[in-house]
Amino acid sequence: MTIAHKAAEIFVADGDTSATVERIAEAAGIATRTFYRHFPVKEDVVRPLFRHSSQLVIKALRDAPADGDLVEVLVVAWMSALEEQVVGPSERRFMAVVAASPQYRLRWMEVDDELSEAVAQFLAQRIGWSERPLERSLPAYLVVQATRHVFMQWITSETGQDIADLLREAFHMVLDGVRAPSG
Incomplete structure (x- = not known):
């Protein structure tokens, strides 16, 4: 580190x-x-930074109350990672620099792919999905990709929109379209 x-x-x-x-x-x-x-x-030097963030998200998901609103639990998980790392202007500039470089952005994406499995486990427990690979992995992948997209907008935007609000909006977009499998 x-x-x-x-x-x-x-x-x-x-x-x-x-x-x-x-x-x-x-x-x-x-x-x-x-x-x-x-x-x-x-x-590869940026991987530990992104992995640390992922571990904080995973811990927050594991510690989340079982009866909490799913979108809010996800928002709190990602926000807790940001708050613990104290993401200020310097960290936002770092994320912007990484995002602007295809080789470094790829490392961010690779760590996000690793995070998707933990999110899939969390969503499967919360929503009760079967073990069918597509039903299990696609919603988690979409949640994680939506998160990265929100971060990309947040680090490049001058509007100062609250990141929690952006995450909430993105998670609703993704999860409102996901339904538990029937039969």
């Missing part, structure tokens, strides 16, 4: 992801070889 945080600081300061591995390693106080032991390619 130390290496990932140093890379994020450099990316924000530079306004792009062009910093060299050598520069990131020096800022983290490690050798370049050590960097490559942790991250096979430079772009």
Whole structure:
């Protein structure tokens, strides 16, 4: 995480992801070889940051009350991750820099794919879906993709719209179209 945080600081300061591995390693106080032991390619340096956020969301979903409104539980889960990490202007700039780079955005998407399985388990328990792969995975995938889309709008928008409201709107759009399978 130390290496990932140093890379994020450099990316924000530079306004792009062009910093060299050598520069990131020096800022983290490690050798370049050590960097490559942790991250096979430079772009992987952002994964720990996104994985940490995912773990916070998963924990919030696991700790959620069983009788709470599904959309509100999802909103609270993602908001708790944002609040614990104290997402301010610098973190928003980091997310914008990552989103602007296809190689780094791909790492964000890969971690989101991992998160989709945990969301699928949560939704299956809450809604009672069968184990049919499409019924189980598609709603979770849509929830996670909607979340990323909301974050993309939030980090690039100057309107200052509340992210919880954006998440709520997106989750309603996705889940209002999902029904428990019949028979």
